[in-house]
Amino acid sequence: MNATAPDWPQVMVVEDDMMISATLEIALESRDYRVLGPVATLEEAYQLLETSEPDIALIDYRLAATTTEALLTSLNARQVPTCVLTGLRPDELPAAYAGCAVLQKPFRLDALLDALKQVRPG
Template sequence: MKNEGESSQVVLVVEDELMIATTLEMILSEKGYQVAGPVSTVEDALALLETARPDVALLDYRLGGSTTEPLLSVLQERGIPVCMLTGYGRDALPERYQQYSVLEKPFSLNELLEEVQRLCG
């Protein structure tokens, strides 16, 4: 995703609710971020990671009947900061994922942008 000489940061978006995914993509793009995705499944996210090198990942923890846990371990191995997007709150996450930053749905656009900026350093 990132080409030589480009300074914009890449944000991986994994979200299965189309309206939320589209809104995230639009807002992040407007603020100068490159968006990898959005994708709605772990499989699509893993395929995207074969070519994309995101600076940060925004993950909806629950995707339909599954979770993004298999993706979390890959992102962790690559040192990519993660922000969990969830309507269930931090307490609904497994203990081993409590360290990740969490935005509870519904979150404000300012909260989202502040968190992405913080994670991008």
């Protein structure tokens, strides 16, 4: 596998559950996505955005004691399509997440890939 292929979409992964983030990384890389991260905190996510331009973002709704709503604002300003990973139903999320694809945890790999196809640019 050539992990530096320029045409592979870059997916930013922001998830604080190590098992989920590792599974996402393996699954995405095996399907020709380049993973940025994964990172587990808002601070790490902002640092990643300083040096990277993701094509898509997968973000957990809740990171420890905070949410990713401020990060979502930054991603929207950069026009990065975003998929939110959460245990909540879409109607339970704040209005800021209305334009995002939502994957309810636990989710199956085929649901993740379908969500990525929906938000993938181009």
